Amino acid sequence: MSGALVFKRENGWLPKVIREAEGLRLEVVGGADALHDPRRFSVPIREEHLAVIRADLARHLILSSAVGPLCHAAGIRGPLDEAAAVALLDPILLARPDEVDAFLRRTKWERALLVAHGADIELLEDGRVLASLSAATESSNWQRAQTYEADQRRARRGVTLSPLDAAILKFTGQYLHGSTIPRRDPRAVEPALLPVVLRVVATAERACADMNIARDPRRGKLGTDKRDWKRMEAAAEAALRGEHPELADDAVRTVTFLMCSEAAARARKQPFDVEVVPPGERELTFTDDKEVERRWRPGDERGAVESFWAFVAERAGSRNEVFTLEDEDPGEGIQLHFYADSIARIATVPQGDGYRVEYGLIDDLAHYRAMVRAYVAGGFGALDELAGWMSDHAAFEDARRRRDGSRRG
Known part of the structure; x- marks a missing residue:
């Protein structure tokens, strides 16, 4: 001045x-x-x-x-x-x-x-x-002023909140900003409404009690499974609308978001695969689509399954969606195609110059996990019953297109 x-x-x-x-x-x-x-x-x-x-x-x-x-x-x-x-x-x-x-x-x-x-x-x-x-x-x-602006945004959407709806949004910290990661803040709610808010949240908790959200290494170190999220979200929403039909969409949405975000936070503290898999006695090689290689040896601090998924989480991206887990000694391995929800198992032909390649369709992340566990624990043959394997690549591509079309439909 x-x-x-x-x-x-x-x-x-x-x-x-x-x-x-x-x-x-x-x-x-x-x-x-x-x-x-x-x-x-x-x-x-x-x-x-x-x-x-x-x-x-x-x-x-x-x-x-x-x-x-x-x-x-x-x-x-x-x-x-x-x-x-x-x-x-x-x-x-x-x-x-x-x-x-x-x-x-x-x-x-x-x-x-x-x-x-x-x-x-x-x-x-x-x-x-x-x-x-x-x-x-x-x-x-x-x-x-922030409260006023939040109310104005809702008014433009045609949303009117009841005192209970508003209390639920304040409890989760989403009254002002719907994109805020929800939390539990009982102090933000008027004492008279807090017991009702807690009953609403308890309804969603009961619906989600036996559900989890898995980590998804395809989405990075902090990624979680979208399908698990949507399943939990749907279960919580159905319970809330059934027991509390008076709630506004915004209130239902914030409670389902609370359930899912808390489950995702718990998942990030867990291993990439919580199933216990025998450690194995063979050396394995992990590679990605950028030709980066990492080896796992018996006695390493982490098991082969967890080490492989950690490698995926570190390396996966929109231009890096093909990962291979290989046992070089017998010349066999599996190749995961995340971009296509598919897998290939590859084995050296005995006394030959080429490879035998078979393709399979993958349903979801849990299916990928099962494939990796089975291969680590039992090798090539342990995969027989986990997919409808096809050696004809053209037939496989037709099957994949039909599968993708039915998903879109």
């Missing part, structure tokens, strides 16, 4: 008045620069503007709410539209209350700022902006 401070309020973010050599200026903080530091702008004002800013908090707040969009429009380095800012001064600071309200109906301004400073929401929505600020405060409550 280059000029001398003339007036500012306790809230340092509201526009200040400074005096420079050429006269009074309104200094506004708004937007951010390329380093995310706040930008400062200033526009010329007159003495009568200063008098109103000093005496009338409501008009000061309205002016701030109207200048804000101009600051954001300036971006990280552009100039403030000074003419547009100056054009706000007289209509907001010097006009009659009805004229102020009429002016705001054709001007862009930030409602959330006024709500944060205590605006009466009913009057604000009725277009009586100046009257809505009769009890405004210099201090701000942005939690109130």
Whole structure:
């Protein structure tokens, strides 16, 4: 700030008045620069503007709410539209209350700022902006503003929440932002409604009691099985709609999200495959589609199954979806095609120069897990009953296309 401070309020973010050599200026903080530091702008004002800013908090707040969009429009380095800012001064600071309200109906301004400073929401929505600020405060409550904006988003979707719906969303921490990972916060709920909220959550818990969400190494180290998620989600939703039909969709959705996200968090603390598989006595080689290789040897800290899936989780990606688990000594192995939900088992032809390749369709992640376990524990022959193996590649591709078509249908 280059000029001398003339007036500012306790809230340092509201526009200040400074005096420079050429006269009074309104200094506004708004937007951010390329380093995310706040930008400062200033526009010329007159003495009568200063008098109103000093005496009338409501008009000061309205002016701030109207200048804000101009600051954001300036971006990280552009100039403030000074003419547009100056054009706000007289209509907001010097006009009659009805004229102020009429002016705001054709001007862009930030409602959330006024709500944060205590605006009466009913009057604000009725277009009586100046009257809505009769009890405004210099201090701000942005939690109130966030709640208002969340309610407005729901209103635009045609959603009306009951007190119980709202309490459930507050319990999970999703009242303000539906994308927030849900949690359990009993303190956010009014004591009278908490027992009912807990009964709703208990309904979903009973429905999901025997269900789990597995880790999915195809989706990285933190990935979980989408199908498991959808099954748990469906079970929780059915139970909630059956026992609590009065709940809004938003409330049902947040409880099912809570069940699934908690199950996924538990899964990430578990091995990639929780089944116990004999460690095996043969050395195995893992490779991916980028020709990265890793060897597993008997006596390694992790078993072969877990080591293989850890390798997949580390290496898998949209351009790396073929993984091989091979026993080089007899010349056999399995190749997992994640992009096609299929598998191939490959064996060297005895006393020959080529390989015998058979293809199988895979149903889901659990099917892949069963294949890997069986191969590690029993080798090539242990896979016989786990797929309808086909040696004709064209016939296999036809079967895969039919399978994929039935899934889409």
